[in-house]
Amino acid sequence: MMTAIDLSSGGSTSKREMTRAKAIKRFKWITISPVVIVFLVVLMPALILQLYFSFFGWTVYLGSWWDAEFVGLELFQEVLTDERLGWAIIRSLYFSFGSTIGCFVVGFGLALLMYKPFRGHGFYYTMFIIPMLTVPIVVAYTGEMLLYQKGPINGILSTIFGRDINVIWLADANLALTTVMLMEIWNWTPFSFIIMIAGLASLPKEPQEAAQILGAGKLRVFFEIQLPLLRPVIILALILRFLEAMAEYPKIWSLFQGGPGSSTETIPVLIYLTTWNYFEISKGAAMSYVIMLLMVVIVLAAIWVLRREKSNLDHLYK
Amino acid sequence: MKLNKRNKKQIFEGFRYSTLTIWLLIVAFPLFWIIGTSFKPDAEWFAWPPVYWSDTPTLSNYANVWMGKEELAVTQYAQSMQKPWKALGNSTLVAMVSTSLSVFFGAILAYGVSRYQVLTEARMFQLLMLRMVPPIVIVAPLTLHYSTLGLLDTHLGLILIYFLTTLPYAVWMTKSFIDEIPMEIEQAAEILGASKWRTIWEVVLPLARSGLVATFLFILILTWSEYLLALLLSKTEVVTLPVELSKYEGSTEGRVYGRQAALAVGITVPLIFIGIFIRKHLARGFSFGMVRR
Numbered sequence: 001m002m003t004a005i006d007l008s009s010g011g012s013t014s015k016r017e018m019t020r021a022k023a024i025k026r027f028k029w030i031t032i033s034p035v036v037i038v039f040l041v042v043l044m045p046a047l048i049l050q051l052y053f054s055f056f057g058w059t060v061y062l063g064s065w066w067d068a069e070f071v072g073l074e075l076f077q078e079v080l081t082d083e084r085l086g087w088a089i090i091r092s093l094y095f096s097f098g099s100t101i102g103c104f105v106v107g108f109g110l111a112l113l114m115y116k117p118f119r120g121h122g123f124y125y126t127m128f129i130i131p132m133l134t135v136p137i138v139v140a141y142t143g144e145m146l147l148y149q150k151g152p153i154n155g156i157l158s159t160i161f162g163r164d165i166n167v168i169w170l171a172d173a174n175l176a177l178t179t180v181m182l183m184e185i186w187n188w189t190p191f192s193f194i195i196m197i198a199g200l201a202s203l204p205k206e207p208q209e210a211a212q213i214l215g216a217g218k219l220r221v222f223f224e225i226q227l228p229l230l231r232p233v234i235i236l237a238l239i240l241r242f243l244e245a246m247a248e249y250p251k252i253w254s255l256f257q258g259g260p261g262s263s264t265e266t267i268p269v270l271i272y273l274t275t276w277n278y279f280e281i282s283k284g285a286a287m288s289y290v291i292m293l294l295m296v297v298i299v300l301a302a303i304w305v306l307r308r309e310k311s312n313l314d315h316l317y318k
Numbered sequence: 319m320k321l322n323k324r325n326k327k328q329i330f331e332g333f334r335y336s337t338l339t340i341w342l343l344i345v346a347f348p349l350f351w352i353i354g355t356s357f358k359p360d361a362e363w364f365a366w367p368p369v370y371w372s373d374t375p376t377l378s379n380y381a382n383v384w385m386g387k388e389e390l391a392v393t394q395y396a397q398s399m400q401k402p403w404k405a406l407g408n409s410t411l412v413a414m415v416s417t418s419l420s421v422f423f424g425a426i427l428a429y430g431v432s433r434y435q436v437l438t439e440a441r442m443f444q445l446l447m448l449r450m451v452p453p454i455v456i457v458a459p460l461t462l463h464y465s466t467l468g469l470l471d472t473h474l475g476l477i478l479i480y481f482l483t484t485l486p487y488a489v490w491m492t493k494s495f496i497d498e499i500p501m502e503i504e505q506a507a508e509i510l511g512a513s514k515w516r517t518i519w520e521v522v523l524p525l526a527r528s529g530l531v532a533t534f535l536f537i538l539i540l541t542w543s544e545y546l547l548a549l550l551l552s553k554t555e556v557v558t559l560p561v562e563l564s565k566y567e568g569s570t571e572g573r574v575y576g577r578q579a580a581l582a583v584g585i586t587v588p589l590i591f592i593g594i595f596i597r598k599h600l601a602r603g604f605s606f607g608m609v610r611r
Contacts, residue, residue: 023514024434027430027434027514028430028434028436030426031426031427031429031430031431031434031436032427032430032436032437034423034426034427035423035427035482035485038478038481038482039448039482041478042460042463042478042479042482043456043460043482045459045463046456046459046460046462046463047456047459049459049462049463050455050456050458050459053458053459065462106341109337110337110338110341113334113337113338114338118331118334120335124338124342125597126594126597127342127345127346128341128342128345129593129594129597129600130345130349130590130593130594131345132593133539133586133589133590133592133593133594134349134586134589134590135542135543135559135560135563135582135585135586135589136543136545136560137543137545137560137563137564138352138563138582138585138586139348141352141563141578141579141582142348142349142351142352142579142582143348145351145352145355145363145575145578145579146347146348146351148364150364150366150368151368152351152368152370155366155367155368186344186345186348194600194601195601197601198601243450246452247452247453247454249452249454249545249546250545250546250560250564253546254545254564267452267454268452268454268546271454271455271458272454275458276458276550281458284458285458285459288454288455288456288458289455291452291455292451292455292456295450295451295452295455296447296451299446299447299450299451302450303443303444303446306443307439307440307443310439
């Protein structure tokens with residue numbers, strides 16, 4: 001803190017302080033430059049190329065990419081009126097909301113049962129974080145081994161319910177996306193669980209004790225004290241999980257490639273298919289731009305919410 | 319009254335343990351299944367009723383996948399397969415180097431933010447965009463850009479993009495640890511005549527060591543299991559383990575669950591050990607300053 005103030009007010013001081021200010025300025029540049037350089041070399045040109053392709057129609061069947069014809073906003077028009085993209089967005093949102101809520105409900109529930117010490121805490125905690133450490137593609141294949149029609153999950157369900165149960169987890173167009181959603185929930189519940197258990201454990205005890213002394217029941221303490229205090233952590237858990245779910249690709253692609261039919265064709269799958277299976281590079285680029293803008297808007301909104309929560313917290317704990 | 323309270327507690331304990339145990343079964347069963355399958359002979363991969371516990375366990379899946387021993391009649395696809403050791407080497411190299419770079423430069427930047435406000439809080443949040451915008455939207459032009467730079471299908475290419483996409487987590491995570499180091503210690507070092515860099519190297523980074531280790535291992539999990547970028551930015555040379563595993567699915571010889579399982583177990587076990595090792599620190603990485611202690 002001190003140095004920052006020195007830096008801004010140190011204008012007409014001695015030579016020694018001038019060199020010190022200079023050194024600090026140089027130091028600041030050095031700390032940030034690796035990121036800036038890699039960004040400018042690796043990502044910036046790709047972003048520019050993306051923009052180029054969305055305005056110049058090119059597929060791999062047409063000569064060199066730099067000779068492509070300028071088509072203005074045609075591609076964007078095509079993409080924005082494309083029903084397929086609309087459905088892909090709806091599927092992605094369904095998948096992301098569903099898995100986010102699933103992860104949160106299970107993760108929060110487990111955290112509520114576990115945030116106070118009890119016998120076996122360490123064992124359960126360790127076991128519960130393992131799914132998150134499993135490589136997503138492994139989760140996908142394990143899911144497949146468990147869920148095919150004559151597989152162990154249907155076998156277990158049949159035993160439990162005492163009759164033959166044949167859920168077509170993987171080949172039914174109405175169920176496939178939900179099946180991946182269940183895998184996603186299995187895979188990422190630990191994430192919500194870890195955040196929520198840390199949040200619950202760090203809540204100040206005094207307000208809860210005070211409320212109990214004043215005669216509030218457990219439920220009332222939970223809804224009127226713990227839950228409001230937890231709000232920033234809850235919002236964080238929901239937002240991060242939602243954004244990561246929007247980008248989910250390994251499971252859906254390795255199991256379904258968008259099928260059966262087009263029932264698992266989420267945004268990443270559709271962009272992949274357009275670019276690498278139909279070779280419509282420009283259409284894929286325009287689509288990517290639309291999605292990128294959409295995601296940037298979502299992320300900015302998320303950041304706005306997170307910052308508001310964080311500054312509330314900063315006031316609270318000052 | 320007293321008895322009533324005790325009963326209540328017992329009911330709660332019963333509820334707690336039964337709920338936790340149900341979830342424990344849901345978590346453990348897939349793990350049990352994939353480990354079990356990796357030891358099953360091929361007749362049991364699809365058997366109905368399913369074989370829960372093999373009476374004739376075999377190591378042939380592991381021998382087959384990891385040592386290239388092929389005594390079963392699936393030779394054709396096995397030859398088209400790369401040896402997973404190469405993929406393991408690629409994965410290890412790419413994940414280790416990109417993670418080291420990310421944590422090192424992330425920590426330096428985090429130090430700059432923590433002590434000199436190099437980035438404002440708004441910029442710190444905007445940094446998250448690098449991670450939060452799905453990589454699929456940029457990977458096509460990136461492939462083209464990489465091929466003109468000669469970075470396609472190279473280790474360096476993957477390392478650079480992993481560095482960039484994991485950096486936000488590295489900065490946020492290390493910052494929460496660096497913030498906790500009292501400034502007086504650094505000032506003391508500077509008064510004794512140490513340069514800025516020497517102070518960072520010999521005072522700050524060692525003090526943040528446990529945090530740096532946790533960050534390193536957390537980011538290693540991300541880079542180790544990354545699939546999309548590895549799939550599209552590599553062709554034959556720099557195939558990583560997740561991509562290698564996905565090749566078994568496309569094989570025309572039918573499903574080879576035992577082999578997949580043997581490879582999958584090999585990929586996953588190191589991460590699980592790492593994760594269990596850093597479990598106490600994981601929460602810090604995700605909390606983005608929202609969890610106070």
